[in-house]
Amino acid sequence: MSTGMETRGEPVTPVNPVDNTTVDIAALLERGRTLSTPVLKAAVDRLAPPMDTVAAYHFGWIDAQGRPADGDGGKAVRPALALLSAEAAGAAAEVGVPGAVAVELVHNFSLLHDDLMDGDEQRRHRDTVWKVHGPAQAILVGDALFALANEVLLELGTVEAGRATRRLTTATRKLIDGQAQDISFEHRERVTVEECLEMEGNKTGALLACAVSIGAVLGGADDRTADTLEAYGYHLGLAFQAVDDLLGIWGDPDATGKQTWSDLRQRKKSLPVVAALAAGGPASERLGELLSADAKSNDFESFSEKEFATRAALIEEAGGRDWTAQEARRQHAVAIEALDGVDMPPQVRAQLTALADFVVVRKR
């Protein structure tokens, strides 16, 4: 989607439209990383060998040969949100750190298992764990990170930690439901836009929602406040995923770390695709015919760049690209609106708003 804002390389510093304060997104993401990474590393260090090494490889802290690496640990939107979540409840950002770490552990547990289930060989410009260390280690270390997430919270020993763990558990169950839906879609010829949105809400929305409530819960927020913050996070997650779906087809491989036409190569029924198929009209019908034939094709793997470009062009012509970009903006707006339901420091509101802006304009 084109917003005219360039975010390649360092994140931009948008001027917040609500109150004209300037929010430094790069600093906000960096704070999340700086506060949570040492705690995350200490948690991972508790794993018995060789799981500690496999996890360290997954997080990009070491390379496949075990040498220290300064890998790309991802955008770190979730840790930043968890710290803001604590501040939204009037607590110090540090109160959100165990929540940030627990959410990152669950997120990475799901990446380890999903990459194996989906047969994905690359993530963040590197070979995935199952490619390097084998399927058993991908399963086992995923399990260990999931258990560790609960441990990091519950060892706080507070009533709030129990409530936070319960929310994280609910989010994790939805995450798993979403992956189950995603897998089932692969075997179906048609998926409705509604089904796709439900799957993405489970797979991406639920954990982002939890990231935005977990710090507040650890800071003593009541359930109503936590629920409202989750509404912001859930719709932010849907906006995030809509942008991801756009990048999965039209993203710059250098920025995303994925192949060109990545989602088309994997025959993903992502939002632009299902929206284009649902739109009707000549381009939509032609796309439907091509994708039906592709599903039965045996030499799909050998498709040329041009064949994927044809499909991408048809998706765009049928309106799938525009619809998805619009959906990202719509979910972004609903997310921002949800923030009105919580009484929070103005600076925190401005930062949550700016993070939402960042999510929809990002290029990776």
Added chain:
Amino acid sequence: MSTGMETRGEPVTPVNPVDNTTVDIAALLERGRTLSTPVLKAAVDRLAPPMDTVAAYHFGWIDAQGRPADGDGGKAVRPALALLSAEAAGAAAEVGVPGAVAVELVHNFSLLHDDLMDGDEQRRHRDTVWKVHGPAQAILVGDALFALANEVLLELGTVEAGRATRRLTTATRKLIDGQAQDISFEHRERVTVEECLEMEGNKTGALLACAVSIGAVLGGADDRTADTLEAYGYHLGLAFQAVDDLLGIWGDPDATGKQTWSDLRQRKKSLPVVAALAAGGPASERLGELLSADAKSNDFESFSEKEFATRAALIEEAGGRDWTAQEARRQHAVAIEALDGVDMPPQVRAQLTALADFVVVRKR
């Protein structure tokens, strides 16, 4: 091991040696099943399709075609222990039910993932989930059962539930550590008896320990009481595993539902094997030579019954069978002794003692 007690078919009703009360083991196990299975089924029913069906197949409630089945759901020692655990703390058995269900969910999560990691094709006389429904479903449904375990406890919303979940999380982490150790042993020529015991304590002892504390914690027991009950459960688990290791080599396939020489076929470094290798002497040395050659052999799969029988005989001759039977009795004694540290109703103490007796004399 020969104890002179026959337990094939219905469990026997041993006379408790401590106070001469008669404990009906079959009724005790049945109570655990009767109280926990409906709650377990209701929890599994919450899973999104097709995960609910895959889980129902794993638990033996339906067959591979989805028809109702009355499968072998296992011995159900853990649920029985969780209910006794609540009673040990002076609470009603029913208080332990969410704990029983959570422990069963974690146990079955680990079975689903371990069967896939180990490549095991049969469990409880049936094809394993990954064989029937594929690796992705085995991973996904395992994840879902793990999440469900936490959900079942945390939705109680009590401080005790938080404490119970923390103990379950600790046990689950140890379970995963144990599986990591078990996998790493496969790639090593020699494993010490101590390493094997540590692995089995993690893989079997920790969750059995949790089963024996979780009901008490839900019933309001303090940490000291819970820790003492865990000591009983941990050593009971080691006794249980020692018997399992004996059955894995010399068990009756009709009773165990496994192949003859099952653990030898899988080249498992179980207690009888490591004890025999550590014993020294001619049989031990000959066994070591054979197993070293087996590890490098390419036609190991085509070994005859006689070749496995030779290995089993050498293990026995080197003393591995006797040592393991003795180890089972030793761990059994330590477990029983731990019960002295907890003030509990005499009937509950008699039942926990009888269950420990049952675990070491079982034939499956």
